[in-house]
Amino acid sequence: MTAGGRGGGMREATAVGNSAAGSGGTARRTAPPRGRRRTAPARTAAWLAAAALVAVPTAGCAASQQAPTTGARSAAQAGAPGAPGAPGAAGAPAEAPRQGTPAEEDCDTTVSPAPGSGSQNGPAVTKIKERGELIAGVAQNSYLWSHRNAEGELAGFDIDLVEQLADALLGDPGAVEFRTVPIDRRQQALAEGEVDVLVQAMPITCRALQGTPEEPAVDFSSPYFETGQRVLVPEHSDITGFNRTLKGKTVCTAYGSSGYELLSGEGQEKYGAWMRGRPNALDCLMLLQLSRVDAVLTDSGLAAGMAAQEEGTRLAGPQVGDDSYGVAVKDGADDLLRVVNATLEEAGEGPWQQSYDRWLKPWLGPAQPPSPRYG
Amino acid sequence: MVTPTGTGDASGPDAAEHVPAPMGAAVPVVPEQRRGRVRTAASALGSVVGTGSPPARLRLAGLVISLVTVLFGALLATSVYERQTAARDLAEQSAPLSVDAAEIYRSLADANATAAAGFLRGSKESHADRVAYQANIRTASRLLSRAAARTGDSFAAQRQITILNKELPGYTSLVEAARSANRENKPVANSYLRYASEQMRSTMLPAAEDMYHAEIRRMAAIRADASEPPWAAYAAGLLALAVIGFFSYRLYLATNRILNLGLVATAGMVLVSMAWLTAGHSVARSSLADSDTHGSASVQLLTQSRIAGLKARGNENMALVAQGEGAAYSREFDYWAGALDDRDAGQRLMQRSELQAEDEVGQELVADAWVELKDWKELHDEARRQDDLGDYDAALARTIGGKAGGKTVEDTTERSFAAMDRKLAAAVDHEQKQFQEQAENGRGALSGLPVGGPVLCLLGVAGAALGLGKRLAEYR
Structure with a gap:
């Protein structure tokens, strides 16, 4: 198991x-331990998410606020495992929840x-x-x-x-x-x-x-x-x-x-x-x-x-x-x-x-x- | 009423400064010469309020009228010149710059789509794919260096140019790495192309878009400068008329003659100049407004439509490059295709472009493009159904052409997309010409004024001199 x-x-x-x-x-896999984290992923994820939040509204042409840019997508993917709290950015609504759903029992x-x-x-x-x-x-x-x-x-x-x-x-x-x-x-x-x-x-x-x-x-x-x-x-x-x-x-x-x-x-x-x-x-x-x-x-x-x-x-x-x-x-x-x-x-x-x-x-x-x- | 006009314009600062002097404690210190000037100034002031000798008053009236008329002429010439310069900048510098920025944006989005198409064809990558991709990259880098030289003072644009210049070589080398891995049939090729595309879509396209919008904003600012009413010239003209009226009235009180022909001529010249200015400006203003609503705005909408189409195409191709993991790309395709034409939401770019088009030719081009878009979406949905069912080959053939199930697929999304893009490109060209024409008209409306206006004012000054000189002669 x-x-x-x-x-x-x-x-x-x-x-x-x-x-x-x-x-x-x-x-267990998908939600890594929250202990000490030496590495960039969490931070990167946070940055990406932040960047996506900034980028998405500015990126679109006049009215394209919701454009699912790649930035948003990777941020969401990064966000899912790395930073559970990261907002599920516009681009990847489907990915994030699937990652986060815990399998309760073995x-x-x-x-x-x-x-x-x-x-x-x-x-x-x-x-x-x-x-x-x-x-x-x-x-x-x-x-x-x-x-x-x-x-x-x-x-x-x-x-x-x-x-x-x-x-x-x-x-x-x-x-x-x-x-x-x-x-x-x-x-x-x-x-x-x-x-x-x-x-x-x-x-x-x-x-x-x-x-x-x-x-x-x-x-x-x-x-x-x-x-x-x-x-x-x-x-x-x-x-x-x-x-x-x-x-x-x-x-x-x-x-x-x-x-x-x-x-x-x-x-x-x-x-x-x-x-x-x-x-x-x-x-x-x-x-x-x-x-x-x-x-x-x-x-x-x-x-x-x-x-x-x-x-x-x-x-x-x-x-x-x-x-x-x-x-x-x-x-x-x-x-x-x-x-x-x-x-x-x-x-x-x-x-x-x-x-x-x-x-x-x-x-x-x-x-x-x-x-x-x-x- | 009377006094302030006189002090302000006739005697100028000198009078204001020196008049109080005799009344102060400093009187003994004032040298002879200066005293004389003070007296002159005092008498000048006196003449305006009616105390000087009649010839002095007449001379002063002539001087003041000449000054305000010349002032009006000068302001008229400079304000018209400024507007002409702005209109010329608009047509000759800013508009081409925004066209360049749009083309950089477009060619990058196009490169992203053509790189993916060439990749999908793999070993069968046609010469045409290669040429199209390279042409886009070359166009982008050529226009970037031209823009860097031209935008000069625009900080926003320069910053985006720096970003694009930095990213472009990295992008092309990733695409090359993807190509060569793809030729060796290695799956890692897909990672390279997805990585390249990610950089394009998360960094480069936003930078190009920002640059484009910076140029559009600059164009709007210049247009506003060019169409701002010349208030200073109008104010100076009214002042000149008021001054002429005032002295005519004084002259009437002094001589009992109702009209002085010289002064009437001066007033006439000022009035004619003002009418010319008003007419010229309103024609210029309305054709600038036309160039905005019919030319510029529709060019912008069409450019947006074209780029939305290219982005949708790029995502459609990348969804297949991702081989089974293309869901995010497909959603992005839906977004951009929806931006072009969505009954319920989206930006309705096609509909707005058609409404905005200047004439029937433009409308027809957009309508044709719209028809192709509908075909494209239908074919795309079919390709996606095939891909979802696991028939990758059929989806691929539907998208870029080729054989599926032994038959060559003719109705490809590529064909519909290319037809739509061609129509939109033709529409952009068409509207661009309209814009140029309107902007030219705007400049023509004011031509002659910077010279004609001052000449009329000088004639007016001459008229005043003649008319007052006649009265002055009566004292000899």
């Missing part, structure tokens, strides 16, 4: 390259049904078989996971998994329609039956399992990837991991991610790091390339994608914390979950390893498929 929850926030950043705004981590994230626990041919599976095609919601800018290659075709670790699912369900790995559903309505797309599964390196979180006022609940498969936080640094950096070598260094992480929580707590207080938050973890890679930050803290899946995009960077030190990714299906579609879990078990005997070796091993080193966890 803890693990799952943690994954949530960070995953946002990861899979979909996403903003804090996305489907969100748990409360939950059990190991609730996925075992393959043999019941029917594998309920209404959800029948629907797919009758259609003859699996509709999968995927990301399109998650390097190594789900990304358009030079030919414009989606490829990556997640895409391989979708093809295995299609093979298991329909006997044809090509019987798939990929849909790149916007992150802020992907759970809704699942609930409304627009897509059958979401395979976008999505963390198993209580938030997603229980749903929120904005996002309907979904169900998850057993984990198909185990991850945790990693530190990405330039080749010649003297940072050796998430430890004392971060003292005085500026570390970038995505708002609302588990990295954000880790950094604003332990990272600052124990190791003396400065932190810089961005709405999107990929933005952190850009800031690293522009030498505006010294390191990026993000989960290993996304960190691998970053290292692959930028020669001259490496992952430093061991993984911190545990998260896991699962395949999401419509709430209650247990028949489909059983098929998915069976496929994952099957994949664990070979295909998973092949796909891992192809996409992730060069960056993350050797790994084993995660063992099934059923509830």
